[in-house]
Amino acid sequence: MYRDIFEEELSRDTVFRDPSKLMPEYVPQVLVHRDEEFRQLTRFFKPVLENRSSQRVLVTGSVGVGKTVLTRRFGAELEKAASSRGMALTYLHINCRKDRTIYSVIAKILQHFNPRWPYHGLGPEKLLNDVVTYLNSRDAYLTVTLDELDFFVQQNGPNLIYSLTRTAEESGGPNRISLIAIARDKSFLRSLDAATQSTFMHNVISLDRYSASQLRDILTSRMNEAFKPGVVEEDTIDLIADIASRWGDARFALELLWRAGMAADAEGVKQVTPEHARKAKAEVYPEIRRETLRDLQLHEKLTLLAVARKLVLSKRAYAFTGDVERTYRVVCEEYREEARRHTQFWEYLQRLSALGLVDMKPSGVGQRGQSLKISIQEVPAEWLEKELEKLIKGKST
DSSP states (O other): OHHHHHHHHHHSOOSBSOGGGGSTTOOOSSOTTOHHHHHHHHHHHHHHHHHOOOOEEEEEOOTTSSHHHHHHHHHHHHHHHHHHTTOEEEEEEEETTTSOSHHHHHHHHHHHHOTTOOOTTOOHHHHHHHHHHHHHHTTEEEEEEEETHHHHHHHHOSHHHHHHHTHHHHHSSOOOEEEEEEESSSGGGGGSOHHHHHHHHTSEEEOOOOOHHHHHHHHHHHHHHHBOTTOBOHHHHHHHHHHHTTTTOHHHHHHHHHHHHHHHHHHTOSOBOHHHHHHHHHHHOOOOOHHHHHTSOHHHHHHHHHHHHHHHHHTSSOEEHHHHHHHHHHHHHHTTOOOOOHHHHHHHHHHHHHTTSSEEEEOOTTOOTTOEEEEOOSSOHHHHHHHHHHHHTTOOO
16 A cells, blocks of 8 residues: 555656755755855955965854855855865865764864774864864865854853864964854854954854845746746745745745645646645744634624635735725625725725735836735635635634
């Protein structure tokens, strides 16, 4: 039976070409909207390539703004640039949430150069001395990125950074180890000694959160790599970009796109629609509860039902206020309620927006008057339609 399930699932058609292109560990060839930050890193590391000196840089920013992918892409290009100049330089990226101790970080560096190195039973100082000896004997250089270093320093103190930045003092040779630190912000630097703190403070790259338009560009770029041509609707990309723009988080946006594709595959359909994006959002952070819907006034429920119904019927990400108001009047007639005036209808929409049940934004070019685009971002419109119909009919569960 299980073999049949495997064969059935593996033989099913899919909207994906390569879903791994949406995963957090994937490093794209092109970093959308991070060219300037890449250029800054290159400027900071120019002396490393030209003068064989060491460097320390701090990269900060909130979750999902591209800190890890920026440094990984930079590291790959740094190795190539060094090689073309006859310089033996290795780049290593270490996640300090996974390697949580000084010993494990330095042992990982040592293992990279020689997996058979007998490091067991040796202290971190001896391991680091072995790394320096290896680099000196081969006239080689190392650039290490310590990802989530703020977490590491909070747990272990600043000794790791102190040791890595002062390797030359012990060996008497050139400092062959450069550091890139990744952190949410600069506050962890307060726990470092004044000299180390000063070094990092002079070389800071701060990554801002992505805007909706930037997220749209990122999603479009990854969509072209991850999905078959034409299967993801443009509205779907727009909706996901708008949802994720609250946090400016590209990682979250890409997860929603992947989950939306999985939802389409589960249904056996060939298009990834805005409704799939809403289902993806509800899976990740289900923020609309039945209690919230129950507490709405009757005409607020009728207005929200009109929004949900219009989106279900149109299969679009957005509906215009004028179309929703016309649907509201039809819904009122269906439930034998007298439709309220335009000003009251507008107040209902404003209340729903304040509660986070709908999202409203300017409609853009080509629409008359003050028409707005309305979307539902937190849950599938079909689910919301059914829940509201139950509540309005007095059949809530």
